[in-house]
Amino acid sequence: MFLIVGASGLIGNRLYSYFKNKGLDVKGTYYSKPLKDGICLDLNGADFSRILELKNLTHIFLCDGITKIDECKINRNVSYKVNVVNTIKLLGNFINTDVVPIYLSTDMVYSGNEKFYRESDRVSPITEYGRQKVEVEKYIMEGFHKYIILRLTKVFDVKRDGQTLFISWLDSLSHGKTIFSADDIFISPIFIMDAVYVLEKLVSGRHYGIFNLGGKELLTRYEFSKMLAKFFGYDLSLIQRRSIKDFGFVEPRSLFSSLDPSKTIEATGVKLTGLKECFELINIG
Numbered sequence: 477m478f479l480i481v482g483a484s485g486l487i488g489n490r491l492y493s494y495f496k497n498k499g500l501d502v503k504g505t506y507y508s509k510p511l512k513d514g515i516c517l518d519l520n521g522a523d524f525s526r527i528l529e530l531k532n533l534t535h536i537f538l539c540d541g542i543t544k545i546d547e548c549k550i551n552r553n554v555s556y557k558v559n560v561v562n563t564i565k566l567l568g569n570f571i572n573t574d575v576v577p578i579y580l581s582t583d584m585v586y587s588g589n590e591k592f593y594r595e596s597d598r599v600s601p602i603t604e605y606g607r608q609k610v611e612v613e614k615y616i617m618e619g620f621h622k623y624i625i626l627r628l629t630k631v632f633d634v635k636r637d638g639q640t641l642f643i644s645w646l647d648s649l650s651h652g653k654t655i656f657s658a659d660d661i662f663i664s665p666i667f668i669m670d671a672v673y674v675l676e677k678l679v680s681g682r683h684y685g686i687f688n689l690g691g692k693e694l695l696t697r698y699e700f701s702k703m704l705a706k707f708f709g710y711d712l713s714l715i716q717r718r719s720i721k722d723f724g725f726v727e728p729r730s731l732f733s734s735l736d737p738s739k740t741i742e743a744t745g746v747k748l749t750g751l752k753e754c755f756e757l758i759n760i761g
């Protein structure tokens with residue numbers, strides 16, 4: 477049986493639905509957004525009784541946590557408890573068992589001063605969120621023989637019901653609202669279904685270790701928003717160039733938010749979906 481911790485979240489939910497549709501034996505946890513047949517789990521505490529009751533558990537996908545960069549810093553005590561202390565306590569129940577942890581990590585374990593980091597590059601986080609991710613990665617690497625750590629760049633979806641990168645911009649454009657976009661930080665977003673396929677292939681192919689996954693296109697947020705507007709035929713004057721400093725974030729943002737996906741692609745054989753192909757999947761209805 478697979479357990480998805482955070483099956484009510486963006487990535488966890490897509491993974492959960494994907495495995496369910498395939499008829500796999502999968503359970504999921506939620507915290508504040510109830511999930512049909514799901515297990516309620518609150519990592520502010522450490523009551524794992526409902527998880528420990530599960531029979532035939534083989535893999536735990538950790539897709540949970542406080543995931544907003546500034547929130548991790550502003551509410552450091554709470555985020556540290558949820559993202560590190562109780563996540564590690566949960567994992568501790570599976571050390572010396574055959575259960576494989578699959579931890580969703582981030583490019584923010586790196587400093588972001590360089591482009592396209594590889595798995596072997598030195599981690600050097602510049603934010604509280606990144607430091608928390610490094611701490612859990614380290615615990616897993618030291619405690620488990622078999623594990624998968626998948627580091628992801630910014631994940632986007634094509635479903636209109638969420639507030640992911642391109643969708644929130646499209647929502648603004650379709651209402652004639654101006655988009656203010658930073659032209660001094662670079663991102664390389666990854667399509668959510670590519671992440672789902674990669675996770676499936678890493679597990680089924682028994683590939684263990686650290687894997688980096690990011691999109692191939694590295695552009696500024698401003699350039700991406702212009703590309704999107706052009707593709708859907710919106711007025712380009714709705715896109716306004718800004719500096720990242722104008723957004724008043726509490727934590728610094730990486731100059732380059734990118735990862736080299738070569739090792740992951742080679743192991744899984746997953747072909748990454750091109751950005752234009754993803755745009756075509758968006759229902760503009």
Ligand SMILES: NC(=O)c1ccc[n+]([C@@H]2O[C@H](COP(=O)([O-])OP(=O)(O)OC[C@H]3O[C@@H](n4cnc5c(N)ncnc54)[C@H](OP(=O)(O)O)[C@@H]3O)[C@@H](O)[C@H]2O)c1
Nearest residue numbers: 482484485486487507508509518519540541543580630631
């Ligand atoms: N999305 C990205 O662009 C991205 C990029 C790199 C890495 N990642 C990593 O991938 C993982 C999934 O990201 P995501 O964007 O899918 O996250 P998300 O949408 O923010 O979902 C977070 C999940 O964690 C659950 N959760 C929150 N607080 C909890 C608590 N106190 N106890 C138990 N569960 C709690 C949420 O439950 P409720 O919704 O029910 O409250 C939700 O299921 C995260 O570890 C993130 O760091 C994400």
